[in-house]
Amino acid sequence: MSPLQLSFMGIIALLGVGLYALLASRNLIKIIIALQIMTKSAILALVVAGNATGRINLSQSIALTVIVVDTIVAVLALALVVQIKRQTGHLDAAKLTDLRH
């Protein structure tokens, strides 16, 4: 198996784990962890693609930018989760149903 195929399997596995966790978990913090795992698969894909086409400098700088942006999103999401815990007293996504009508 070539390195490219192997890394593709890694990307798909990471994405699959992330998507499964995103859909299956009810805890808001676990949902954010799932988002992080999905983003990591995208970063891996970018680095692999850059490496395969000889543009590794470009893809490394892209990967660094993605990590920064990703951190900002995680910080915002966790701030929201803290506020949700304060206002409702729980972290259960399935119980956040005030808007379901």
Next chain:
Amino acid sequence: MTLPPFVWLILWLILSAPFVYIIGRIDILTDSRRNLARWLSLLCIAAGWLGLGRTLTAFYEAGNIDLINSATWTLGAITMRFDGLSVLMACLVMTLMTAILFYSGPYVGREEGVEKHYALLLLLTGAIIGLVSAGDLFNLWMWFEAMAITGYPLVVFYTHDRTSLEAGIKYLVQSSAGSVFILLGVALVLLSTGTLDILEVRAAIDTTVIGTPLWITAGVLFIVGFGVKIALVPLHTWLPDAHAQAPSSISAILSAVVIEAGLIALLRSLSALAGAAVTWGGLLIGFGLFNIAVGNLMALRQRQVKRLLAFSSIAHVGYMILGLGVALYVGTEAGAQAGFFHLLSHGLMKGLAFLAAGALLYGLQHQLGASDDSDPGSHKGLEIDDLSGAAQRYPIIALVFSLALMSLAGLPPLAGFMSKWQVLMAGAQAQDPTLLIILIAAALFSVISLGYYAPLINRLYRHKPAVAVANGRTIPLSMTIPLLILAAAIVILGVAPMLAGQLTAPAAADLLSFITR
């Protein structure tokens, strides 16, 4: 190094935002009553108009609507290009943002976090203009994330309100999951062409790449990723919550500009994957019909005014991508121009509708809050029944609200009628039987939409004023004037649709330049 004017414009909007925040914060801490942050942000937008004026002069003088010849700025691997699509969105976002900054003064008033709100609005303007002038795919993603990140705190403006928090976390999770898919698409493009610059990607495609599974997968990933933001139907569930729970001025921006900016980003990224244009066109037409059907049918059963308007946004996105899909599918400029005209007119009329609904909410807020002591943490929404007879207490607001609703329903002689009509006519010219059936369905759904707009207008005019309405608070002039200006724009564009041609024709030519290469 000389920077082109549009880069100055973006830099100015983004760099001025922190100063607005800091000065606004100091203003709040010293407990003055001047509302400095608002005046400062208005000043920044006014300076932004100067920059936009310079940009537009340069654009129309050069006459370069095409992406290839447009004003370009490059720094390392970052490329920015200001072309026909950018002009359309930049004008729309600046117009609406100016109206909203005037309007926000009394509407948001001195709520907690108001200085953040003004700074974020400026950042959002800069991010959207950056998004529509991004010249390479990764840059596009970065501006897209910047737009999303500034959007989250704006949706959760009422941080102590449980429903806002719920809407905010839903929006955040769905939108960031979508952006992962966009990144994967970017990685696939990089893998198959070795570059990310949109023009180089287009040039790098030889005919063997088109239609390969890798290529199609990249396009589908873009459609899914950006589709979350523009609320393509199975991915739309966050939209009614976020748009209904945000303050009305923010709902107006989200509905009238942010989803449109997402649509432009989708078109840009698909335009890099030219060659498979017929596939993308067909997909967009299909999603368009879904959106029209689901948006209209769901709006029929809403009791809350802002949720109703949010579902109608989903339907209108459907009309836009129907027009643009037709343009890609058959390659006619008329379809693209109609799609962009609908984008423009939807921006104006949906902005107006949300702002007018917000003005009524502002007038009636105290009365409505009094009956709802059980849950003080919740900002009560405006129900249709609350508006009984509002036309007698607020004749001007009721008039502009009805104008916006009639335009959304597509009644002549308003802008919404002209743009829907052009979308349908552009499709009919293609002489394709399947397409014709889809267009007839779209037209019928437009008639159904009267089923939820008409009762609203009926409530406003033909009912006795409720006690809450009769005792409502006066709506200040700085909220009424932006509404009147937007209403005038809707009527003028409806009577003289060729005026929009200055903006829509370059955008349409730009979009089509990549199919007919």
